[in-house]
Amino acid sequence: MNFCYRLSEDEDVHLTFVMVEKKKLVNLFSQCPVCSSEASLRENCSGSLLTIHQLCDNDSCQFKRVWKSQEQLSRGTSEGNIAISNAIFMSGSSPAKALKMFKFMGMHVISYAAYMQHQKTFIIPSVDYIYDEEKAACMARVAGHSLTLSGDGRLDAFYHTTVVFFKSNETGGSSYMEKEGLRRCLASVMQSATVKELVTDRHPQIRKYLRDECPEVKHSFDTWHIAKGIILIYLSLFPWLMIEKEIIRLVKEKGL
Known part of the structure; x- marks a missing residue:
């Protein structure tokens, strides 16, 4: 140890x-x-x-x-x-x-x-x-640059992540936390850099906030979330595909 x-x-x-x-x-x-x-x-x-x-x-x-x-x-x-x-x-x-x-x-x-x-x-x-130290160093490196950012309000990878801590009662409920987290992150980054593009999922509150409050920021959708949504719609139309998928998984797991 x-x-x-x-x-x-x-x-x-x-x-x-x-x-x-x-x-x-x-x-x-x-x-x-x-x-x-x-x-x-x-x-x-x-x-x-x-x-x-x-x-x-x-x-x-x-x-x-x-x-x-x-x-x-x-x-x-x-x-x-x-x-x-x-x-x-x-x-x-x-x-x-x-x-x-x-x-x-x-x-x-x-x-x-x-x-x-x-x-x-x-x-x-x-x-x-250490977090504050690394964050300050990161912000110093991007100061004055035009940035393309991506993020999500839920669990994502441990790397390239900005963390903002606050309680749900600060936002009027947990359903507003994702938008508030984005607002605080953008405000922090825009103090020293310019955000030209932001890639997120298709969260309605995020879309409305960026359209109304940050029209200068190009808003793009994450292809992973779009593909995931298409797959869920496809499976809802053809539910037996889930059974086939599980059979394939079991065959690979058993080595049959």
């Missing part, structure tokens, strides 16, 4: 974690490194962070030290604990299932509440910071 956080503009630190059986690790501290006498140990786990307090049993030596399996960060957490939360969040995994998997393995991990706290305190602010 790798986790990267930025120290400065010129330096990145990559953390690599390995799985070690706790008994094997504790055995490394069973003897005093100074006089080789037996040592007393006190262990404590905070999530994935293991802290070992070692004290030499030899009265004439009395060597002692505190060893931590990870670097401890501010706000009472550690690199490994943040890395677990970050990996769950970035992979899109279910936190409850991921943490349960670790517990079934017998691994010391963070709690669900700790994950939610890390998400709120560290991960989301980091995502927002």
